[in-house]
Amino acid sequence: DIVMTQSPDSLAVSLGERATINCKSSQSVLFSSTDKNYLAWYQQKPGQPPKLLIYWASTRESGVPDRFSGSGSGTDFTLTISSLQAEDVAVYYCQHYYSTPPGTFGQGTKVEIK
Amino acid sequence: QVTLRESGPALVKPTQTLTLTCTFSGFSLSTSGMCVSWIRQPPGKALEWLALIDWDDEKYFITSLKTRLTISKDTSKNQVVLTMTNMDAVDTATYYCARVHSAMGAVDYWGQGTLVTVSS
Numbered sequence: 001d002i003v004m005t006q007s008p009d010s011l012a013v014s015l016g017e018r019a020t021i022n023c024k025s026s027q028s029v030l031f032s033s034t035d036k037n038y039l040a041w042y043q044q045k046p047g048q049p050p051k052l053l054i055y056w057a058s059t060r061e062s063g064v065p066d067r068f069s070g071s072g073s074g075t076d077f078t079l080t081i082s083s084l085q086a087e088d089v090a091v092y093y094c095q096h097y098y099s100t101p102p103g104t105f106g107q108g109t110k111v112e113i114k
Numbered sequence: 115q116v117t118l119r120e121s122g123p124a125l126v127k128p129t130q131t132l133t134l135t136c137t138f139s140g141f142s143l144s145t146s147g148m149c150v151s152w153i154r155q156p157p158g159k160a161l162e163w164l165a166l167i168d169w170d171d172e173k174y175f176i177t178s179l180k181t182r183l184t185i186s187k188d189t190s191k192n193q194v195v196l197t198m199t200n201m202d203a204v205d206t207a208t209y210y211c212a213r214v215h216s217a218m219g220a221v222d223y224w225g226q227g228t229l230v231t232v233s234s
Contacts, residue, residue, distance in 0.1 A: 040220035103163030
């Protein structure tokens with residue numbers, strides 16, 4: 001099975017500053033026939049279910065603020081919050097959906113305010 | 115409006131079988147591309163994908179728990195049922211059901227989750 005590894009496990013960023021989270025998969029999640037990376041990012045706040053932010057590695061879900069962006073291809077991916085807001089404090093997860101069975105999540109990255 | 119709601123026991127004893135029901139609305143699991151997944155999260159830990167059933171009744175399971183899991187759907191009732199046998203304390207978690215649309219691949223709608231505690 002594909003293993004997803006996120007880094008760092010936690011980070012503290014000042015309000016208005018950039019936050020960067022990395023996700024590495026143990027094998028490529030780029031499907032050559034579709035030229036799509038089967039990778040999603042989710043945000044989870046305490047006591048809530050996760051919320052989809054990004055799919056196909058870089059497509060922002062409807063309603064997600066444009067300060068959230070996803071990039072990368074193959075095995076290395078990044079979620080960037082360009083200007084951290086107080087409401088962005090959460091745990092962020094990457095997930096692949098490349099293979100069968102799909103769906104392995106990373107271990108999560110906790111984002112806090114410095 | 116898409117909604118999903120999990121239901122089932124809050125407490126089960128070790129070795130018992132857990133049965134969870136996901137009741138959803140706003141989409142049909144007979145529509146091509148639609149899937150429902152079960153995902154769990156132990157307290158304070160990461161998400162763990164468990165199983166998926168698709169519109170064509172294809173079923174997929176996490177390798178490590180494959181022998182303990184079954185998943186089924188009742189399209190007429192808009193329900194998906196997950197059973198997990200031989201429950202253990204390490205299975206204590208919040209269990210989520212969630213929708214996946216193959217056009218996106220990712221989970222676009224989640225239920226609120228139900229906490230299941232395994233204890234004698």
